[in-house]
Amino acid sequence: MEEVRKILSIYGKKIVEKGLVAGPGGNISAREGNYVFLSPSGFFLDEIEENEWVKMDILTGKVIGNLRPTCEISMHLGIYLEREDVKAVIHTHPPITTGLISAGVKFKPVFPDYVALLGRSVPVIEYVVPGGEAIRKAVVSKIKEYNVVLLKNHGAVCVGSTLKEAFARSWLVEDTAKTILAGKIAGSLRYLNLKEIEGIENLEAEDYRKALLKKDKR
Numbered sequence: 001m002e003e004v005r006k007i008l009s010i011y012g013k014k015i016v017e018k019g020l021v022a023g024p025g026g027n028i029s030a031r032e033g034n035y036v037f038l039s040p041s042g043f044f045l046d047e048i049e050e051n052e053w054v055k056m057d058i059l060t061g062k063v064i065g066n067l068r069p070t071c072e073i074s075m076h077l078g079i080y081l082e083r084e085d086v087k088a089v090i091h092t093h094p095p096i097t098t099g100l101i102s103a104g105v106k107f108k109p110v111f112p113d114y115v116a117l118l119g120r121s122v123p124v125i126e127y128v129v130p131g132g133e134a135i136r137k138a139v140v141s142k143i144k145e146y147n148v149v150l151l152k153n154h155g156a157v158c159v160g161s162t163l164k165e166a167f168a169r170s171w172l173v174e175d176t177a178k179t180i181l182a183g184k185i186a187g188s189l190r191y192l193n194l195k196e197i198e199g200i201e202n203l204e205a206e207d208y209r210k211a212l213l214k215k216d217k218r
């Protein structure tokens with residue numbers, strides 16, 4: 001059986017462990033060759049067995065097996081067709097992130113890892129109906145230029161060249177939200193300024209850490 005199924009089951013558990021989804025919420029996938037492996041619809045991400053990931057031919061859209069894939073299949077496929085470099089897509093419902101962006105709080109860099117793993121900024125899009133063409137269009141239009149997209153009143157979509165990289169981004173998104181929330185509760189939060197952001201982008205040590213995420217599948 002494909003190695004990627006094992007890695008998907010590992011990250012399905014990690015996503016739940018970090019509190020990034022609840023119940024049957026969220027969906028994840030990974031690409032291998034001409035196939036994409038998707039979480040089955042209605043399953044809890046930490047309960048999906050290796051043989052239950054739904055295999056689909058990217059070019060023909062043909063599903064192999066009996067289980068129904070996630071209702072966000074169109075969004076996942078849209079991302080893979082748009083970005084050749086993307087090998088994993090993780091869609092979560094992180095509660096603090098979703099609460100903050102839905103309240104209109106700025107989701108900007110507050111610490112170095114934001115800049116290193118998410119970029120200078122992260123796009124936030126307005127609410128759209130899930131599970132169809134509207135969300136596919138809205139997310140894919142941003143994924144052209146970003147590795148993370150936040151959806152108001154819904155959650156986050158993170159991509160990566162490995163599941164590990166997509167997971168690191170998903171985890172860091174919610175960690176950022178917690179830090180912003182703590183800063184706002186404590187007083188007036190200071191975000192990093194442009195000079196500080198540029199300083200992080202120029203760190204050689206960050207290139208090394210980022211390369212590790214792209215290399216290591218687990």
Ligand SMILES: [Zn+2]
Pocket residue numbers: 025026091092093130154155
């Ligand atoms: Zn969702």
